[in-house]
Amino acid sequence: MLMIFLSVVIPTANLMILLFLIYRSWQVQKEKKFLEERVNELTKKEASIDSDYHKIIDNSLSTERNILNDATKEANSILTNTQYVSNSLKEAIDKVLLKMIQDAQQQAIVSSNDIMVKHKSTLSQLSGKSLENFQNISKQFELDMQKQMSGYRETLLFNLQKEIADYKQQKIKESDKIVNKIIAEVAQSVLNKSIPLEDQQNLIIESLEKSQKEGIFD
Amino acid sequence: MTNMGELILSDFFTTKSQANNFSARLSAIMEKIFELDFNLEKNLQEQFGNKKKDKFISLLTENEIPLESSSHLNKFFGQIQETVSALPLASLTFAIEPTEQILKSVSDWFLLNLKKQVLIEPEIDPSLIAGAVVAFQGKRLDSSIRSVFEQICANIFQSTPVKQ
Numbered sequence: 001m002l003m004i005f006l007s008v009v010i011p012t013a014n015l016m017i018l019l020f021l022i023y024r025s026w027q028v029q030k031e032k033k034f035l036e037e038r039v040n041e042l043t044k045k046e047a048s049i050d051s052d053y054h055k056i057i058d059n060s061l062s063t064e065r066n067i068l069n070d071a072t073k074e075a076n077s078i079l080t081n082t083q084y085v086s087n088s089l090k091e092a093i094d095k096v097l098l099k100m101i102q103d104a105q106q107q108a109i110v111s112s113n114d115i116m117v118k119h120k121s122t123l124s125q126l127s128g129k130s131l132e133n134f135q136n137i138s139k140q141f142e143l144d145m146q147k148q149m150s151g152y153r154e155t156l157l158f159n160l161q162k163e164i165a166d167y168k169q170q171k172i173k174e175s176d177k178i179v180n181k182i183i184a185e186v187a188q189s190v191l192n193k194s195i196p197l198e199d200q201q202n203l204i205i206e207s208l209e210k211s212q213k214e215g216i217f218d
Numbered sequence: 219m220t221n222m223g224e225l226i227l228s229d230f231f232t233t234k235s236q237a238n239n240f241s242a243r244l245s246a247i248m249e250k251i252f253e254l255d256f257n258l259e260k261n262l263q264e265q266f267g268n269k270k271k272d273k274f275i276s277l278l279t280e281n282e283i284p285l286e287s288s289s290h291l292n293k294f295f296g297q298i299q300e301t302v303s304a305l306p307l308a309s310l311t312f313a314i315e316p317t318e319q320i321l322k323s324v325s326d327w328f329l330l331n332l333k334k335q336v337l338i339e340p341e342i343d344p345s346l347i348a349g350a351v352v353a354f355q356g357k358r359l360d361s362s363i364r365s366v367f368e369q370i371c372a373n374i375f376q377s378t379p380v381k382q
Binding site: 176179180183184185187188191192195197199200201203204205206207208209210211212214215216217 | 320344347358359364371372
């Protein structure tokens, strides 16, 4: 039974698969054709667009060139006009300045003459006064100096001399003390050791006798 | 009876410190004086030495003190203590450390000239050179060589004219 079943089913299935494959192949062929047509269409469109683009670019460049030419012409015209105006303005200004300079020079000559005259007169007046003032000041200065000098001699110099003398005396006393001290120290260190014991004893007794005479023991 | 004023102790001490030491040793003997086995000579020898012991015995004999009588001895020792504490004090500044001989000669000088014993309180000042500074009962005299020396120096400096 099974064998019979299998001998029927397997060929049938194979047939069905074959039919399906044939069908799919036909569909693919169909789609390929469609796609090829679409590619052709698109190629045509692209060529058209490219042509339009070039046309637009050419137009733009042509317009740009025209604009630049117009602008250059306009600029040249403006420059020419401006140069004319500036030349005429410069001439006018030069004239005015020249006039001003001439006027100023004239004015300066007049003023400087006036100043010179005034200055001369002031200087002569001043020199006369200054000389007089200087003489007065130097006289006063001399008098002050004389006063100070006499004051210095009377008070300062006297005090200074006194201070120097006092200082000298003080220093002499100080040096005397120092010399005395040095001599005493030397004498002490030399004599103290060199005096014999007997003499020391005799000098002590002498001191006692002297003390008795002076009334120390009364 | 012994007259206190005539007690001469310069054989035993000359300075204040020696007197204090003597007094302390005498007190030590006095503490033992009434003991039954008290031996005077032995105690004197122990405290003062052989030489001073003999001098002490002589002092006792001179003052007619019976050596075997503890009460007489005690009374005499007390008198000595009073004499020591009543001795006048003289401060003497020496140029050198005084020897026993110098101290004795000074003490003898006081005995001879002042007719009394004077305790010496010695001080040392090497700057005196020689001689002494004597101070007694508030009075003082510097008769050292230093004072003479300073006087000579002062005279020399005063008499030397200083160039102005």
